Amino acid sequence: MPPAPTLTALAPMEPCSDYDVVRRALEHLTTRFRDQPSTEEVAAAVGLSPSHFNHVFRRWCGLSPKAFLQAVTLDRARGLLRREDANLLDAAYELGLSGPARLHDLFVTHEAMSPGAFKTGGAGLDIRWGVAPSPFGLAVLAATDRGLCGLGFADDEAGVPDARDDLAGRWPAARMIRDDAHVAPYAALAFDPALWSSDRPLRLVLIGADFQVEVWRALLSIPLGRATTYGRLAEELGRPKAARAVGAAVGRNPISFVVPCHRVVGATGALTGYHWGLTRKRAMLGWETAGAGG
DNA sequence: AATTCGGGCTAGG
DNA sequence: CCTAGCCCGAATT
Numbered sequence: 001m002p003p004a005p006t007l008t009a010l011a012p013m014e015p016c017s018d019y020d021v022v023r024r025a026l027e028h029l030t031t032r033f034r035d036q037p038s039t040e041e042v043a044a045a046v047g048l049s050p051s052h053f054n055h056v057f058r059r060w061c062g063l064s065p066k067a068f069l070q071a072v073t074l075d076r077a078r079g080l081l082r083r084e085d086a087n088l089l090d091a092a093y094e095l096g097l098s099g100p101a102r103l104h105d106l107f108v109t110h111e112a113m114s115p116g117a118f119k120t121g122g123a124g125l126d127i128r129w130g131v132a133p134s135p136f137g138l139a140v141l142a143a144t145d146r147g148l149c150g151l152g153f154a155d156d157e158a159g160v161p162d163a164r165d166d167l168a169g170r171w172p173a174a175r176m177i178r179d180d181a182h183v184a185p186y187a188a189l190a191f192d193p194a195l196w197s198s199d200r201p202l203r204l205v206l207i208g209a210d211f212q213v214e215v216w217r218a219l220l221s222i223p224l225g226r227a228t229t230y231g232r233l234a235e236e237l238g239r240p241k242a243a244r245a246v247g248a249a250v251g252r253n254p255i256s257f258v259v260p261c262h263r264v265v266g267a268t269g270a271l272t273g274y275h276w277g278l279t280r281k282r283a284m285l286g287w288e289t290a291g292a293g294g
Numbered sequence: 295a296a297t298t299c300g301g302g303c304t305a306g307g
Numbered sequence: 308c309c310t311a312g313c314c315c316g317a318a319t320t
Contacts (some may be wrong), residue, residue, distance in 0.1 A: 209305065230314050234303090244314040252305085262299035273313030281313085282309045284309070 012152050018060040019137050019283070021046050021053070023155065026279050027273065029069065032269075039065050047075035060064045061134065068286050077285060078269035080227035108196070108220060109257065110145065113207040122171030122207070129167065130158055132187035135282050135287060136257070139191070141183040142167050147203030148186045151255045153276045170254055171207065190258050204255060215249035223262045225289050229267045257284065 029037065030047040037045075042065065043053035056063045117125060127149065129142040134153070140163040142150030150167040154160045168176050189195055189202045197200055207215045218236060222228055230250065231243040238243070253261040256276055262284040266272040274281035 185304075192311090211304065234314090241301085242303045243313095244301095244312065245305085246313045247314050248304065248316095261313075266314075267316085271313085275313070 001119065018056050019135055020155070021048065021056050022060050022283055023067065023137065023279055025053070025057070026282050030279065030282070040228040043110060055105045063286075076269040077227050078275055080225070080263070080264070080285070080289065081229065081269060082226065097103070108204055109147070109201050110204040110206050110220065111216060112210075112213045118207055120173055122174030125171060126177060127168075127171060127174045128179040128182040128184035130165060130178060132180070134187065134191050134257075136283055138163075139187055140164055140167060141186050141190075143183055143186055144205055147194045147205045148183075148190070148255060148258065149205040149207055151190065151258055153280060154258070167254065170252075197221070202258065204258065206259075207284060208249075208252065211245070212249045212252055216253055216255075216259050219250065219253065219259050219261055222260055224260075227263045227265050227285070230264055230272075231267050233264060247272075264290075275281055 014233045024046045025042050028042055039054070042049050048056065053222075054064060057063070057068070061068060089206045124142060127142050127144055129140065129150070131154075132139050132141060136153055138154045138156065138160060139152060139154045140150075140160060141148065150170070152163040152167050152228060154163040164176070168174070186202070189200070206216050208216065215233065218233055227272075230247045231240075233241055233250075234243040235266060237246070244275040247264075250264050251273065253259050253275070256262070262281045263276060271278055271281055271285075
């Protein structure tokens with residue numbers, strides 16, 4: 001029996017501590033965006049010198065804070081909502097795997113849970129869960145023997161129980177087993193899409209009602225660095241009037257980030273909401289657009 | 295621009 | 308049944 005992994009082992013890793021700075025900066029900017037705070041003011045607000053703040057930020061997403069802000073400060077994501085994306089579902093399969101905006105999602109395999117297992121709330125199902133650092137705070141991951149079935153977030157260690165309960169509540173009858181080592185490889189793949197390949201697929205298990213799984217599968221076809229709206233998704237699913245229902249289903253996405261629910265915004269470009277916090281959605285969209293060179 | 299309002303659809307209790 | 312939800316568009320300040 002190996003010793004239980006501890007969170008202190010994660011502390012020295014960069015992504016989490018960087019995200020803490022980024023998160024506080026984004027929160028400050030969001031509440032004060034009307035004042036157009038300068039980079040210096042934001043640095044002061046998070047308790048760092050301007051140059052240190054700049055350095056941490058660049059390490060986090062490769063972009064200066066100022067450039068990053070233009071993308072997400074005002075909670076408008078219009079730049080990601082290109083007209084030619086109007087029918088992403090078709091476009092995704094036509095484009096295949098080539099092109100600058102690589103459709104990494106097609107490397108992900110997914111399968112719906114059998115109806116029986118879903119109806120019983122996961123009775124008889126063993127789910128291993130654990131914590132790993134990520135660019136967006138502490139990631140809380142859950143996996144069955146078929147693949148990754150849950151991914152949530154916590155700002156710090158104190159938030160881990162809530163995130164765990166949030167995931168566990170989706171399969172109330174399943175047995176939850178703490179196993180950080182077991183989920184570590186999933187975390188490594190999930191947050192480094194460059195590693196995704198057909199040789200090493202990231203296996204996903206989507207557990208939900210039919211309509212929800214349909215919506216989550218559709219999310220997988222939204223390319224990195226792009227976005228769509230709840231209404232567009234509804235149309236693609238052949239239910240043009242179901243935008244709100246789509247929103248509800250998107251909000252229940254159990255494998256956040258990997259199933260990119262953060263790439264869905266309101267029809268006006270407003271970010272609307274996010275189950276794991278709007279700040280985190282801002283961070284993800286900015287991080288991705290920066291990485292996509294766009 | 296920024297709010298308000300009613301219509302709309304689905305999952306879950 | 309009922310209610311709530313990561314909505315949307317038009318109408319109204």
